[in-house]
Every structure is written in structure tokens, then in C-alpha cells.
Amino acid sequence: DAGVIQSPRHEVTEMGQEVTLRCKPISGHDYLFWYRQTMMRGLELLIYFNNNVPIDDSGMPEDRFSAKMPNASFSTLKIQPSEPRDSAVYFCASSFVASEQPQHFGDGTRLSIL
């Protein structure tokens, strides 16, 4: 069974540009999570969805960040406009709804904003 798939794996763009990160969760999983990982702040939860509905977006840093999940097999995280401080590795993870099921992570998108 395929794991969580993220694209692109690497993205380099200039400040002010729009960035869209994509995620395909594991089929059948009910939860989807977006995380950001930096050396300074570690792994931060940005937002998570249950059955395609956003449940908690309190970790989204500011209005420049938005996330959608139009269906059970696809989610996007968008940054518009991007800034150099947004440079980080962004991870998507998914899990079953049953309690104590582990989260399965994709291999991340390494984002560099110049």
C-alpha cells in the first residue's frame, strides 16, 4: 500500500511568489495533518482535518497560509505571498480515526524562499 505522497519534494522560489504544496493521504485514513519543521522551532502542527473538514487551524502562522482538502485523497497547503521566514520542511501526515492509531508521514517538501 502506498504511503503518504507529497509533492514537490523540493521547492525554491522568490519572496512574494505563491507556493502550493500537495499531499495525497493513505487511502481510508480519516485524519490529515500539516506540519512545519525548522531547526529553531522543531515540528509544529499547522492544521488538521477530519473527514475533509478543518478541525483545528490554530497553528497556522498567519493569513498568508491556507489549507484545503477538497476530497478524501487530496489536500493543499498554500502560502501567498511567501516570505524567507517560511523556509522549512513541510510534512503531511494521515491516520485512521480509531484511537491510538499512529500518524503516517510523507517525506516532506523542503521549501526555500529566497
Added chain:
Amino acid sequence: SQQGEEDPQALSIQEGENATMNCSYKTSINNLQWYRQNSGRGLVHLILIRSNEREKHSGRLRVTLDTSKKSSSLLITASRAADTASYFCATADGGYQKVTFGIGTKLQVIP
């Protein structure tokens, strides 16, 4: 904010030795999990211990939990070069799905 804090932040050992990593947290929890992250990859779940459990084993891994001290430890016995990775503890204090990760311990196992 980070709930779990791992200690040490970095650890270097020889192959065959045991590696112990510690995690401390601040609030009451339902369970605590450990994850591994290889360089350039996503996190992989290793083991979960519930708040009413004190010790759990999985292969060469042993996890302990002391809720009175709000701490957990991960022991990797007979380490291998392939164990080189960062290890994170994660705590769930409410709904299981929303977990908070620590900063991680970077383990290097020297062949």
C-alpha cells in the same frame, strides 16, 4: 509550544552499545509516542505507551513512562548503524489525533 523535551539533544555511541533518550513533558497526557526520523525523510512511528502503562517493549526498543515525574525514556539495545536517526517523543493530552512533538534527540551510531 513544545510539550515534550528530549534529552540529550545529541548522542553518539559505538555500534553494539545501548542508547537511552529521555523525554519530559508538562501537562497530563493520555499517551506518549516515540517516532524516528531518518535524514531527509518523514517521521516513522515506533511505539505508543498509554498513561496507565509503566513499561513497553518492541523488539530492541524499551519505553518507560513515569507519569508522576512527567517523563519517559526510550532505550535502544544493541544499537546498529541503521539506528542513526533523530528520535522524537510526542504527547496527546486530549484527543489522540492532536499530538505535540518534542525537539528530538539526534542519535549517531558509529560502526
